[in-house]
Amino acid sequence: MVKTIFTWLVLISILALSGCGGGGGADSADFDELQPGVNIQIKSTSTGEITTTLSEDEVANVFIKLVNADGSLAKNEDVTIVATAGTVSTNSAQSDLLGGVSFVLIPPDLNGEPASGTLTVAYASGSGTLNYAFFPSNQVGDNTVATGEPSLQAQMTLASTGAVTNSISGSDSAKVTVTLLNSSGEPLANEIISFTTTSGTLSQSSILTNESGMGSVSIESPSNLTTGTAPGTVTANYATLSLSKFINFEFVATNSSTTDNESAAGSIQFISAEPEFMSLAGTGGVGYGETSQLIFKVVDIFGNPVEGETVNFNLTTTVGGLTTTPSSAVSNASGLVITTVQQELSLLQ
Numbered sequence: 173m174v175k176t177i178f179t180w181l182v183l184i185s186i187l188a189l190s191g192c193g194g195g196g197g198a199d200s201a202d203f204d205e206l207q208p209g210v211n212i213q214i215k216s217t218s219t220g221e222i223t224t225t226l227s228e229d230e231v232a233n234v235f236i237k238l239v240n241a242d243g244s245l246a247k248n249e250d251v252t253i254v255a256t257a258g259t260v261s262t263n264s265a266q267s268d269l270l271g272g273v274s275f276v277l278i279p280p281d282l283n284g285e286p287a288s289g290t291l292t293v294a295y296a297s298g299s300g301t302l303n304y305a306f307f308p309s310n311q312v313g314d315n316t317v318a319t320g321e322p323s324l325q326a327q328m329t330l331a332s333t334g335a336v337t338n339s340i341s342g343s344d345s346a347k348v349t350v351t352l353l354n355s356s357g358e359p360l361a362n363e364i365i366s367f368t369t370t371s372g373t374l375s376q377s378s379i380l381t382n383e384s385g386m387g388s389v390s391i392e393s394p395s396n397l398t399t400g401t402a403p404g405t406v407t408a409n410y411a412t413l414s415l416s417k418f419i420n421f422e423f424v425a426t427n428s429s430t431t432d433n434e435s436a437a438g439s440i441q442f443i444s445a446e447p448e449f450m451s452l453a454g455t456g457g458v459g460y461g462e463t464s465q466l467i468f469k470v471v472d473i474f475g476n477p478v479e480g481e482t483v484n485f486n487l488t489t490t491v492g493g494l495t496t497t498p499s500s501a502v503s504n505a506s507g508l509v510i511t512t513v514q515q516e517l518s519l520l521q
Contacts, residue, residue, distance in 0.1 A: 208239050
């Protein structure tokens with residue numbers, strides 16, 4: 173019965189996405205500010221709000237905007253999509269004339285336990301990630317409000333830009349804002365909310381809600397974060413009514429370069445090929461394209477992503493005038509490098 177309901181929800185979401193023309197709500201993107209690269213936004217289909225925490229009872233609509241380094245929108249770009257928790261409605265797509273891509277994220281079977289995941293979106297000029305989590309229906313999610321009951325809501329944003337995210341650069345800090353409401357949906361002022369975090373340093377351990385029932389704290393990146401990521405969970409607690417809210421997040425090192433061999437690149441992992449089969453240009457292979465996008469990941473000896481490593485792509489043959497574009501790439505904060513090829517290639521670092 174649950175699977176049947178999810179199937180119908182997915183179909184409805186896809187139909188809504190295909191006909192959307194903007195204007196907010198769950199079925200259209202709502203980016204306040206676009207940054208060069210991959211911009212990712214998850215919206216709850218039940219509330220229409222931007223969130224990274226979802227209930228196991230709902231699918232989510234995901235919106236992507238690709239922006240070139242010069243600020244123009246990247247149109248007609250092949251995009252690869254990978255989610256580590258739940259299922260996406262497509263693993264590949266092409267950006268539209270406004271640099272947009274949209275798809276549906278379907279929740280996994282939780283068996284009573286939360287499931288956190290990372291959404292990775294990659295194209296020829298770069299990639300982006302966003303962490304998210306699904307929670308059992310009896311637990312409070314990021315922006316889920318229990319009708320007729322007091323609620324504690326929480327949202328994480330970048331301190332520098334105000335963009336909603338749970339992936340923070342090591343050179344930036346996170347801002348966590350909470351809203352406390354009574355059973356009638358009215359704000360509760362002058363109430364103490366306490367905070368704890370498993371990664372980074374809190375600006376303060378508790379706050380007093382204002383007249384709007386809101387308050388915020390910031391989280392600074394761990395001082396020893398020089399490579400890879402530092403995942404964590406921040407928890408807000410309102411002891412008076414035993415309400416709590418938690419958000420999974422990660423700090424990402426901005427500079428992984430080091431002379432320490434233990435932090436240097438240890439290996440290159442193959443991530444994906446899209447499509448997996450191809451034809452030589454002009455041979456007319458039925459059903460196959462003439463290019464394929466490959467994604468690799470540079471990691472250190474501990475399996476952590478390494479940023480700033482140059483990877484050269486060399487073909488094992490040039491028969492038919494085969495090429496790689498680009499011929500080299502620098503790994504991003506997630507350790508990813510991307511090239512477009514038409515034949516088997518080897519990687520030289």
